[in-house]
Amino acid sequence: MPDAAKTVDAKGQSCPMPVLMTAKGIKEIDSGQIMLVEATDNGARSDIPAWTTQTGNELVESQEADGVLRFWIRKK
Numbered sequence: 654m655p656d657a658a659k660t661v662d663a664k665g666q667s668c669p670m671p672v673l674m675t676a677k678g679i680k681e682i683d684s685g686q687i688m689l690v691e692a693t694d695n696g697a698r699s700d701i702p703a704w705t706t707q708t709g710n711e712l713v714e715s716q717e718a719d720g721v722l723r724f725w726i727r728k729k
Contacts, residue, residue, distance in 0.1 A: 655713055655725050657689035658682045664721060668696035672704050675726070679710060682728050687713060690724040697722050 661678040663671035671692040678688055690701060698717075701724045705712040711727040 655687045658686040660689045663692040665693055668694055671697040672700050679728055684728050686728055688726050692722045693720055
């Protein structure tokens with residue numbers, strides 16, 4: 654798992670909040686840095702990867718453990 658410069662805790666948030674929180678968080682890090690997003694909403698499973706594609710950011714890794722989805726995103 655890559656080291657994250659920032660962590661966005663979107664656990665317990667319903668769609669569209671995890672994506673909105675991700676969009677806000679990515680503005681707070683520098684290009685090339687990695688942000689970790691943690692979410693429990695099943696919609697995030699497809700929404701976060703789609704958001705990274707739309708915005709040109711890189712989904713470095715994703716995993717699910719104990720009901721928590723984790724996404725490591727590198728800012729473009």
